[in-house]
Amino acid sequence: xxxxxxxxxxxxxxxxxxxxxxxxxxxxxxxxxxxxxxxxxxxxxxxxxxxxxxxxxxxxxxxxxxxxxxxxxxxxxxxxxxxxxxxxxxxxxxxxxxxxxxxxxxxxxxxxxxxxxxxxxxxxxxxxxxxxxxxxxxxxxxxxxxxxxxxxxxxxxxxxxxxxxxxxxxxxxxxxxxxxxxxxxxxxxxxxxxxxxxxxxxxxxxxxxxxxxxxxxxxxxxxxxxxxxxxxxxxxxxxxxxxxxxxxxxxxxxxxxxxxxxxxxxxxxxxxxxxxxxxxxxxxxxxxxxxxxxxxxxxxxxxxxxxxxxxxxxxxxxxxxxxxxxxxxxxxxxxxxxxxxxxxxxxxxxxxxxxxxxxxxx
Amino acid sequence: xxxxxxxxxxxxxxxxxxxxxxxxxxxxxxxxxxxxxxxxxxxxxxxxxxxxxxxxxxxxxxxxxxxxxxxxxxxxxxxxxxxxxxxxxxxxxxxxxxxxxxxxxxxxxxxxxxxxxxxxxxxxxxxxxxxxxxxxxxxxxxxxxxxxxxxxxxxxxxxxxxxxxxxxxxxxxxxxxxxxxxxxxxxxxxxxxxxxxxxxxxxxxxxxxxxxxxxxxxxxxxxxxxxxxxxxxxxxxxxxxxxxxxxxxxxx
Ligand SMILES: Nc1ncnc2c1ncn2[C@@H]1O[C@H](COP(=O)(O)OP(=O)(O)O)[C@@H](O)[C@H]1O
Ligand SMILES: [Mg+2]
Numbered sequence: 281x282x283x284x285x286x287x288x289x290x291x292x293x294x295x296x297x298x299x300x301x302x303x304x305x306x307x308x309x310x311x312x313x314x315x316x317x318x319x320x321x322x323x324x325x326x327x328x329x330x331x332x333x334x335x336x337x338x339x340x341x342x343x344x345x346x347x348x349x350x351x352x353x354x355x356x357x358x359x360x361x362x363x364x365x366x367x368x369x370x371x372x373x374x375x376x377x378x379x380x381x382x383x384x385x386x387x388x389x390x391x392x393x394x395x396x397x398x399x400x401x402x403x404x405x406x407x408x409x410x411x412x413x414x415x416x417x418x419x420x421x422x423x424x425x426x427x428x429x430x431x432x433x434x435x436x437x438x439x440x441x442x443x444x445x446x447x448x449x450x451x452x453x454x455x456x457x458x459x460x461x462x463x464x465x466x467x468x469x470x471x472x473x474x475x476x477x478x479x480x481x482x483x484x485x486x487x488x489x490x491x492x493x494x495x496x497x498x499x500x501x502x503x504x505x506x507x508x509x510x511x512x513x514x515x516x517x518x519x520x521x522x523x524x525x526x527x528x529x530x531x532x533x534x535x536x537x538x539x540x541x542x543x544x545x546x547x548x549x550x551x552x553x554x555x556x557x558x559x560x561x562x563x564x565x566x567x568x569x570x571x572x573x574x575x576x577x578x579x580x581x582x583x584x585x586x587x588x589x590x591x592x593x594x595x596x597x598x599x600x601x602x603x604x605x606x607x608x609x610x611x612x613x614x615x616x617x618x619x620x621x622x623x624x625x626x627x628x629x630x631x632x633x634x635x636x637x638x639x640x641x642x
Numbered sequence: 643x644x645x646x647x648x649x650x651x652x653x654x655x656x657x658x659x660x661x662x663x664x665x666x667x668x669x670x671x672x673x674x675x676x677x678x679x680x681x682x683x684x685x686x687x688x689x690x691x692x693x694x695x696x697x698x699x700x701x702x703x704x705x706x707x708x709x710x711x712x713x714x715x716x717x718x719x720x721x722x723x724x725x726x727x728x729x730x731x732x733x734x735x736x737x738x739x740x741x742x743x744x745x746x747x748x749x750x751x752x753x754x755x756x757x758x759x760x761x762x763x764x765x766x767x768x769x770x771x772x773x774x775x776x777x778x779x780x781x782x783x784x785x786x787x788x789x790x791x792x793x794x795x796x797x798x799x800x801x802x803x804x805x806x807x808x809x810x811x812x813x814x815x816x817x818x819x820x821x822x823x824x825x826x827x828x829x830x831x832x833x834x835x836x837x838x839x840x841x842x843x844x845x846x847x848x849x850x851x852x853x854x855x856x857x858x859x860x861x862x863x864x865x866x867x868x869x870x871x872x873x874x875x876x877x878x879x880x881x882x883x884x885x886x887x888x889x890x891x892x893x894x
Binding site for chain 1: 692693694713714715717718719723724726730731732733734735739742743744746747750751753756757758759763766767770788806807809810
């Protein structure tokens with residue numbers, strides 16, 4: 281009984297550290313921002329940092345918790361970005377309350393991405409091996425290429441859609457409003473993404489992920505990851521849990537896409553290509569596979585660093601490369617992880633000595 | 643009515659008749675042994691009975707319910723649980739979580755209740771912890787509850803697998819070489835535990851084992867399998883003295 285309580289306490293404590301880190305980062309950034317002292321170079325980073333943190337945490341649900349490789353996570357961001365931006369542009373004059381409209385836009389983007397995630401996952405369920413990686417890779421590229429050729433506008437007679445510009449100018453009346461302009465993407469979406477909203481969504485993503493992992497569902501998912509056959513023979517329905525996790529992860533990727541789309545004057549599908557998916561995967565791997573806290577910390581450091589290092593000019597990418605290597609070693613090398621744990625344990629012990637009361641084994 | 647009724651069960655792997663014409667009737671509460679040389683088809687029978695493989699011929703019923711052709715999840719829910727010859731634990735999860743996973747279909751709350759931390763999450767998790775600790779105590783593993791399954795010594799991993807199987811609340815428990823890799827004193831202890839499980843949980847147990855001391859010590863009846871076919875069947879002491887059986891083993 282005693283030990284068991286301790287394990288639950290340990291998981292809770294670990295989660296509290298994660299929430300604590302988030303809270304400190306949030307408060308710090310907010311105070312800095314509100315004081316007006318934050319340089320422009322940093323203020324424009326705040327929403328993207330949250331966006332990529334959300335993307336990394338949600339991808340970690342697939343890669344670290346479900347144990348499947350996904351190479352098309354940016355594709356779900358793309359779905360979220362486009363669907364929500366189309367919504368916002370159509371309803372810009374109908375729903376004038378920005379906050380309400382953005383809230384609906386978030387739901388639209390998240391749900392569209394989730395539906396695609398669900399549909400993408402179905403054909404993969406019956407296959408063993410890294411088929412999810414192949415299918416998601418193809419999905420990401422297809423989505424990007426489709427959005428690259430789509431033209432969508434609205435005029436008096438309703439929505440107009442075409443897949444090349446000459447056809448589009450033919451069907452579209454001159455006084456209409458263009459929403460998706462082929463490879464140029466979407467311009468003029470109301471810039472509703474604020475740091476506070478973005479952060480709240482990051483917080484929700486982290487909380488949902490941690491609660492999911494520490495629940496009956498999360499256990500079942502990790503059981504599938506560790507041993508499919510054993511999981512089946514104790515009655516765990518593998519397809520159900522794969523679909524569930526993949527759909528949830530896609531939903532949050534969609535939210536990240538909504539934040540992205542509503543943070544810029546214009547964006548296009550090119551932002552969600554294969555490189556973007558790999559970048560998010562790099563955050564996950566370097567933050568530690570299965571480690572939710574590591575995902576957003578890695579995303580923040582690795583996204584912000586190139587910006588901060590602009591001052592050192594051409595050496596920028598050199599520092600970036602060194603940091604990548606160091607993080608990879610620190611988070612993924614067993615010996616180093618062991619050393620790190622011992623160091624933390626030692627620090628704790630010293631603290632106990634100085635406070636000189638509680639003894640015992642931790 | 644017998645608990646398990648296996649009739650003419652068989653499977654062919656690309657021309658190889660791994661199991662052929664296998665029959666077995668298990669009464670409730672029996673402790674039955676399945677023995678035979680390596681490659682005889684013993685594990686394959688377990689894979690058939692748990693739905694990991696689909697039989698190419700024959701059928702079997704549990705408590706009168708036909709289970710042949712059903713998938714592992716359905717069979718688990720119907721009441722057959724097993725352990726594996728090559729231990730299959732959830733390595734990166736704690737000992738406690740491994741057993742709680744066995745309770746997956748016994749004690750439930752929805753994903754939403756888990757994510758939103760609704761009252762049923764807390765009450766069900768509490769019940770799960772209590773039940774899992776109870777099972778761990780039976781196998782003397784309660785002090786290792788927080789240890790990662792992968793970090794347990796071999797003998798304890800085997801016991802944990804049995805605890806996890808029992809957590810699914812089965813009617814029939816299949817043990818695939820439970821004493822493999824154990825030293826004589828561990829094996830002796832395991833025999834006591836298996837008997838205890840049968841008596842205390844009112845369990846029906848079918849086990850595969852190479853350790854003849856264990857088999858003759860706890861199994862009332864055995865079937866000997868050779869090249870996928872039944873070689874002998876009956877009371878353990880009689881069968882183990884059967885010259886054909888001795889020949890099959892020595893000739894291996
Ligand atoms: N999935 C499979 N595919 C092909 N052959 C198999 C498969 N599973 C088992 N066999 C074969 O069936 C025979 C019986 O194996 P098994 O049941 O594991 O024997 P044992 O009695 O030692 O447990 C062996 O010849 C083995 O190679
Ligand atoms: Mg075997």
